[in-house]
Amino acid sequence: MSQNKTIMEVNQELVKERAKCNFNVLEVTHILDGGEKNTLHRKKIESIALDEGAYKDPIPEEYLSPKEKYENAVRKSCLFCKIVKNALTEFTGLEHFSNFFVLRRTADAFFKEISPFLLHLGMFLPTILGQCTTEQQAYWLPRVLDIQIIGTYAQTELGHGTFIRGLETTATYDPETEEFVLHSPTLTSYKWWAGGLGKTVNYCIVVAQLYTKGVCHGTHLFIVQIRDEETHMPLPGIKVGEIGAKMGFNTADNGYLAFDHYRIPRQNMMMKNAQVLKDGTYVKPDSHGKLTYGTMVLVRVILVNEVAFNLAKACTIATRYSAVRRQSQPKPNEPEPQILDYTTQQHKLFICIATAHALQLASAWLWKTFNAVMSDMKKGNTDSLPELHALSSCLKALSTSDVTSLIEQCRYSCGGHGYMLCSGLPNIYSFVTATRTYEGDYTILLLQTARFLVKAYEQAEAGTPVTPTVLYLIEFVSGKRTPWDGSPEGIIKSFQEIAAGNISSCVKSIRNRMSSGLSFEDAWELTTIQLVGAAEAHCRAVISDTYKKEIARITASSSTNVKIVMEQLVNLYLHYWALNRTGDLLRYSSISGEDVANLQMKYEELLTLIRPNAVGLVDAFDLRDEILHSALGSYDGQVYKRLFAEALKSPLNQEPVNETFHKYLKPTMQGKL
Numbered sequence: 001m002s003q004n005k006t007i008m009e010v011n012q013e014l015v016k017e018r019a020k021c022n023f024n025v026l027e028v029t030h031i032l033d034g035g036e037k038n039t040l041h042r043k044k045i046e047s048i049a050l051d052e053g054a055y056k057d058p059i060p061e062e063y064l065s066p067k068e069k070y071e072n073a074v075r076k077s078c079l080f081c082k083i084v085k086n087a088l089t090e091f092t093g094l095e096h097f098s099n100f101f102v103l104r105r106t107a108d109a110f111f112k113e114i115s116p117f118l119l120h121l122g123m124f125l126p127t128i129l130g131q132c133t134t135e136q137q138a139y140w141l142p143r144v145l146d147i148q149i150i151g152t153y154a155q156t157e158l159g160h161g162t163f164i165r166g167l168e169t170t171a172t173y174d175p176e177t178e179e180f181v182l183h184s185p186t187l188t189s190y191k192w193w194a195g196g197l198g199k200t201v202n203y204c205i206v207v208a209q210l211y212t213k214g215v216c217h218g219t220h221l222f223i224v225q226i227r228d229e230e231t232h233m234p235l236p237g238i239k240v241g242e243i244g245a246k247m248g249f250n251t252a253d254n255g256y257l258a259f260d261h262y263r264i265p266r267q268n269m270m271m272k273n274a275q276v277l278k279d280g281t282y283v284k285p286d287s288h289g290k291l292t293y294g295t296m297v298l299v300r301v302i303l304v305n306e307v308a309f310n311l312a313k314a315c316t317i318a319t320r321y322s323a324v325r326r327q328s329q330p331k332p333n334e335p336e337p338q339i340l341d342y343t344t345q346q347h348k349l350f351i352c353i354a355t356a357h358a359l360q361l362a363s364a365w366l367w368k369t370f371n372a373v374m375s376d377m378k379k380g381n382t383d384s385l386p387e388l389h390a391l392s393s394c395l396k397a398l399s400t401s402d403v404t405s406l407i408e409q410c411r412y413s414c415g416g417h418g419y420m421l422c423s424g425l426p427n428i429y430s431f432v433t434a435t436r437t438y439e440g441d442y443t444i445l446l447l448q449t450a451r452f453l454v455k456a457y458e459q460a461e462a463g464t465p466v467t468p469t470v471l472y473l474i475e476f477v478s479g480k481r482t483p484w485d486g487s488p489e490g491i492i493k494s495f496q497e498i499a500a501g502n503i504s505s506c507v508k509s510i511r512n513r514m515s516s517g518l519s520f521e522d523a524w525e526l527t528t529i530q531l532v533g534a535a536e537a538h539c540r541a542v543i544s545d546t547y548k549k550e551i552a553r554i555t556a557s558s559s560t561n562v563k564i565v566m567e568q569l570v571n572l573y574l575h576y577w578a579l580n581r582t583g584d585l586l587r588y589s590s591i592s593g594e595d596v597a598n599l600q601m602k603y604e605e606l607l608t609l610i611r612p613n614a615v616g617l618v619d620a621f622d623l624r625d626e627i628l629h630s631a632l633g634s635y636d637g638q639v640y641k642r643l644f645a646e647a648l649k650s651p652l653n654q655e656p657v658n659e660t661f662h663k664y665l666k667p668t669m670q671g672k673l
């Protein structure tokens with residue numbers, strides 16, 4: 001198991017917990033990494049990047065000024081890139097992109113908040129891979145991978161983020177010079193938010209309304225140089241800066257950008273799909289009209305993995321701490337229990353472990369689906385894109401929303417110490433809560449999935465084939481119901497019935513509203529609360545089904561105890577959400593009040609069964625202390641020593657008396673101020 005560089009004796013509470021664990025921890029690590037080979041590869045990269053201690057800060061990041069924090073993050077980004085450059089240059093295609101997950105994870109040792117280079121690797125590079133022609137890639141990719149240029153993705157504007165069709169930046173083609181003229185006609189058209197744009201990048205992808213021969217062809221993507229490569233000064237016609245202090249992401253220099261009739265060569269339009277010829281003729285993509293939204297789909301897929309990883313971090317911290325922390329005296333004359341022994345604490349934490357597994361596996365499955373759709377699209381077949389869009393939208397929305405709440409729950413579970421920055425939890429939370437908004441807000445994405453579900457429902461009603469993730473609608477419209485039996489398969493079935501029932505209620509509401517004279521748009525709008533609920537229910541059914549199937553598949557050849565504990569977690573996930581949705585279950589399945597009581601009993605039994613393995617389960621995430629950044633969650637469990645050591649780092653503790661005593665306190669206390 002990975003150890004901290006600052007080696008301390010392991011706390012006896014954790015020694016005992018690890019002795020209690022009845023399964024092979026390394027076997028579960030391999031499962032989570034997707035195989036032993038991947039674990040070894042990950043550990044190798046972590047070793048290359050971390051063993052020399054280059055991630056260490058001379059002064060703790062939290063005590064730096066905003067400017068110093070940013071400068072330190074740039075310094076470390078360059079260092080990180082240098083260290084992992086060899087690994088980076090291997091990644092020349094999307095098929096190798098999963099390697100980035102390893103880099104992403106390792107980078108957390110360097111950045112308590114975020115690297116200003118995140119968008120370079122997280123969006124600039126993928127957009128070049130996904131939206132450029134082969135010739136364009138040949139020109140741009142070597143420079144991007146070698147970090148000869150640094151880029152970002154500037155889509156959102158001050159006035160519009162969600163509604164991409166409403167973006168105002170224009171790119172007007174001038175056939176005389178074979179250039180596009182980029183312009184920001186209003187304040188609301190200023191690009192806003194792009195990570196790294198404020199001070200770091202010299203290039204960016206700009207999303208703008210394309211005009212040629214006097215006709216607007218909607219939003220298209222352009223690669224734009226914004227700063228001089230030698231001096232880094234903004235180029236003439238460019239207004240660029242940073243947007244200011246935020247709830248988190250403060251080392252990411254999110255920026256604004258405006259153009260004053262700024263010219264770029266025709267070749268800088270990303271032309272894999274649509275093209276503008278030299279004479280200004282617009283050549284439409286011959287396939288799906290939303291292909292320019294491709295990077296967003298990719299990043300939504302990646303974000304499911306991203307939040308699963310962050311939840312693994314949070315629950316590792318909270319579970320180890322809960323094994324060390326003792327509090328209260330429920331039985332007289334007995335020692336204070338470990339807080340992990342309280343059932344309510346297990347209720348807070350074990351769902352986090354199960355959810356981290358569920359989302360990790362759902363994300364691996366979604367990644368495979370994404371690649372399959374991309375390979376179909378290479379052959380010109382875009383039939384499966386709507387389902388991928390619906391799936392990636394709801395999985396991104398639900399995973400980021402669930403994980404945001406669960407990370408906050410981890411913080412609550414650590415009491416007062418969880419509120420300390422040195423617990424690591426506030427930084428994890430402020431990072432993850434942003435994921436619910438960016439790359440498509442929660443509500444917006446669920447409504448996108450709802451569009452797909454309503455159409456699928458109508459197809460099922462009409463007897464036309466539906467895509468794999470909504471097959472359950474066929475049984476529902478035929479009136480077939482499965483009696484409640486409380487088995488894991490039965491719970492998943494009932495989640496599908498809840499989803500189908502909700503979609504059916506939405507369709508009825510829309511139809512009723514339309515038959516009373518409303519337009520489709522108005523009827524849809526009035527039904528959106530239900531539609532969001534339906535999309536959420538569908539997504540819960542998809543995650544539950546995938547989690548159960550993937551665990552069964554992956555653990556088929558695992559040792560008995562690994563199989564048992566993995567199944568317990570699946571069942572815990574299913575029971576947790578069934579109990580959370582008893583209203584829906586009573587409405588749409590044949591569950592009785594007595595069945596609900598049995599579910600509750602079973603859930604509580606599962607908590608007791610999982611308890612002895614809790615520390616082993618979080619150890620299996622195999623998160624190095626350098627990545628956790630937590631006084632509460634380090635492998636050695638020396639919580640109190642580490643909290644005290646962190647307190648001593650406070651600048652206020654570097655002098656016995658602060659000057660405010662003489663300036664203000666003393667005069668006040670002596671009535672002289």
Ligand SMILES: CCCCCCCC/C=C\CCCCCCCCCCCC(=O)SCCNC(=O)CCNC(=O)[C@H](O)C(C)(C)COP(=O)(O)OP(=O)(O)OC[C@H]1O[C@@H](n2cnc3c(N)ncnc32)[C@H](O)[C@@H]1OP(=O)(O)O
Pocket residue numbers: 076077078080081100101103104107115117118119121122123153155156161162163164165195290293294296297299302306385386389438439440441444448451452
């Ligand atoms: C030093 C080293 C650093 C360390 C790094 C290490 C390595 C890093 C590697 C990996 C890290 C990964 C982490 C990544 C983190 C990245 C951080 C990102 C930061 C944030 C970036 C952003 O936020 S970018 C901006 C994102 N913006 C949005 O998402 C906007 C949301 N809005 C929309 O998507 C759309 O506007 C809309 C879908 C809401 C509506 O669009 P529109 O109005 O055009 O469509 P319609 O409603 O009319 O629909 C028409 C039709 O099209 C379908 N459709 C819509 N979208 C899509 C799509 N994407 N694909 C396919 N189809 C689509 C829609 O459903 C409709 O279909 P119908 O059949 O007609 O119903």
Ligand SMILES: Cc1cc2nc3c(=O)[nH]c(=O)nc-3n(C[C@H](O)[C@H](O)[C@H](O)COP(=O)(O)OP(=O)(O)OC[C@H]3O[C@@H](n4cnc5c(N)ncnc54)[C@H](O)[C@@H]3O)c2cc1C
Pocket residue numbers: 119153154155156159160161162163192193194195249254434437438439440441442443444
């Ligand atoms: C930390 C961070 C980093 C970011 N990085 C980038 C970046 O690098 N590049 C980039 O281009 N962008 C970036 N963004 C912008 C981000 O993508 C947008 O903020 C996001 O897409 C939401 O859009 P918005 O801000 O316009 O919200 P709005 O659309 O204004 O949403 C506000 C509220 O209105 C609701 N709403 C809006 N429309 C509807 C509707 N049709 N039906 C019902 N409700 C609706 C939403 O649900 C939400 O509750 C970043 C944002 C953050 C927070």
